Amino acid sequence: MINTIKQVLENSFSYADYRKKVANLIAEGKSTGHEQSADLLHYSELNETRMHRLDKTIEVIDEMKNKLQNLDKKYIWLVLSEGWCGDAAQIVPVIHKMAEVTDKVELKIALRDDNDALMQYFLTNGGKAIPKLILLDAETLEVLADWGPRPAGAKQLILDYKAAHGIVDETAKIELQKWYLHDKGISIQNEIVELHENILA
Structure with a gap:
């Protein structure tokens, strides 16, 4: 897997470049991804607005912040994402803000469809659910943990909705966006910091 990770890192984006890539494609009437x-395109445009708001x-x-600044060594957070993904639009800006507050973390973002070999290692119930955060030792590139595609509360909301209605429809997606809005990124922060704490435990 190490060679796959090296390859993905070479083709990955900084957060700013990822945002630029998505915005440039939207300007051409396209979304990221192979489809x-x-x-x-519509979801990509919606997400662009969401990410812009979350950045602010x-x-x-x-x-x-204190826990991130006091991490024991340097890490790479490699995130598999796509511009059309509603969960990614809510989560990636939070991950970016977290990486910004510490010199112990470097954030890299890679497009899922362009990096299928890596995605195959991190399937969720057999599916290519994103975003997926892969926590790497910056020196060795060893995979220490992974997280995603949603925080526990958001995951539960979708499971409950599916159990009650049999499908995940537009209403479910709206409920999910409301959950993220209400949570203000707190669950994401808690769960990713906890991920680091579990590595050290």
């Missing part, structure tokens, strides 16, 4: 459709409003809480 193109009016729906995917998300704050890393002090407790998490």
Whole structure:
């Protein structure tokens, strides 16, 4: 897997470059990924607005900031994402803000469809659910942990909705976005910091 990771890192983006890539494609009437459709473009445009808002409003809480600044060594957070993914639009800006508050973390973002070999190692119930955060030792590139595609509360919301309605439809997606709005990125921060704590435990 190490060679796959090296390859993905070579083709990965900084957060700023990822945002630029998505925005440039939208300007051309396209979305990221190997499929193109009016729906995917529509979701990409919605997500662009969401990410823009989150970039301005998300704050890393002090407790998490302290823990991130006091990590034991340097890490790479490699995130598999796509511009059309609603969960990614809510989660990736939070991960970016977290990486910004510490010199112990370097954030790299890679497009899922362009990096299928790596995605295959990190399937969720057999599916290519994103975003997926892969936590790497910066020196050895060893995979220490992974997280995603959703925080526990968001995951539960979708499971409950599916149990009650049999499908995940537009209403479910709206409920999910409301959950993220209400949570303000706190669950994401807690769960990713916990991931680091579990490595050290």
